[in-house]
Amino acid sequence: MSHVAPRSPLAYRKVPARRRRTSLLVPASPHELGMNSYRILLLANICHGLVAVALFLESLTILEDQLRSFERWHLVFLVALLLNACVLLLQSVRHRVRTWPVLVAPVLVALAVVTLPLAWTGEAPPQDPWVEPFILLAACATVVVWSLELAVAYLTSVTVLYVLVMVRTAAVPDIMDVLFDATSRIAFGVVLVVLISFVLRGGKNADQVYADAIAQELQLTRSRSQAEEQERLDRLIHDNVMAALLDAGRAPGPVQRRTRELAQRALDVLVFEERRAQGKDTTMVHTLLDDLLESLSPWRNRVRFNSITPYIRPPGEPRPLIPVETAQALVQAITEAVSNSARHSGTEVTFVTMDGGACPPTAINPEGFYLRFQVVDRGRGFQPRSIDSRRLGVRVSILGSVRQVGGDVEVDSAPGRGTSVTILWPRDARP
Incomplete structure (x- = not known):
């Protein structure tokens, strides 16, 4: 498997x-x-x-x-x-x-x-x-x-x-x-x-x-990620499945309730990993927000949140779900945009905005909602057309990762006028 x-x-x-x-x-x-x-x-x-x-x-x-x-x-x-x-x-x-x-x-x-x-x-x-x-x-x-x-x-x-x-x-x-x-x-x-x-x-x-060269670099990075993922899965199986088997082997008499619980936990872990590997695992939008805040913690002194919308749907309605892979790609892209702002903008403040809401269902997101993020600074800016082709942060970590999961990225910048990075998911949404 x-x-x-x-x-x-x-x-x-x-x-x-x-x-x-x-x-x-x-x-x-x-x-x-x-x-x-x-x-x-x-x-x-x-x-x-x-x-x-x-x-x-x-x-x-x-x-x-x-x-x-x-x-x-x-x-x-x-x-x-x-x-x-x-x-x-x-x-x-x-x-x-x-x-x-x-x-x-x-x-x-x-x-x-x-x-x-x-x-x-x-x-x-x-x-x-x-x-x-x-x-x-x-x-x-x-x-x-x-x-x-x-x-x-x-x-x-x-x-x-x-x-x-x-x-x-x-x-x-x-x-x-x-x-x-x-x-x-x-x-x-x-x-x-x-x-x-x-x-x-x-x-x-x-x-x-x-x-x-870009494709080979991405393939090498992906191979490393797959090896780390397999190692993590091996540890999960060892910590859960083997623990359940050892407990069942040492328990005298009939199978105890604790053994059944451990076995069920091990099966749940395997089912979760299988769904995650197939891209079927989902997470809630407010969990995505928590992951984003944790990912931006190294820049807590410079990040200013203009607006954060934790509830995409009104209270009382089912909370929207988003694929885990999509959530990880969005968090990675926003983190990279903030990191680029910290390294190159020459300013001490970066503004982050997250909003979203209901929209007609799309092919990428049939649940009918969209997410939009914006990372803005008022620094020295740059000319997007003349960006160094060797800077993989923008081309891979931001543009590549977001577009791979069905999103779209717009980079608006000019020398002396700051930089604005807008991320929309899904790209076929009409807010």
């Missing part, structure tokens, strides 16, 4: 690229992409925006000559590319990574190339149109958003189309020069997108290595 229920492996892995592409308007986060991939994409967005602005400024010097060969309405694509670059830079300043602005650039460049024959006035252009340097930038954006293969296909097709347009608009085209120019552009672009692809792949591999 197994006394420790197996748990699903807990690992922090990035969301597949397919999911990112189906939610283009949703900003990505380091938890979804992985810290290294997130930083690379953020840097790529900044470079894209700066290069696009530089190309726009360079295009201003040739627009006077271009207006004799191409209609003015064709400049709408140039202005759109500038606005798109501004959006990328604005999102980068706010430390956000969105997919749609990067995807807009290749679309605008392709439309600009396709509409060049329509905008041609019939006069041969004195030099290459403004759209030519943007083709390479669009190919780089394609490899960031999609894949290397699609970027190469995009670069080749758009460049060939652009060369055909230039052959048509040129007064006396030199076929050899045109072919050499097109080949050199494609070759240089392929080398560049391959380098960008290697950088992106390196970031993904680094995130994978980190995720595997």
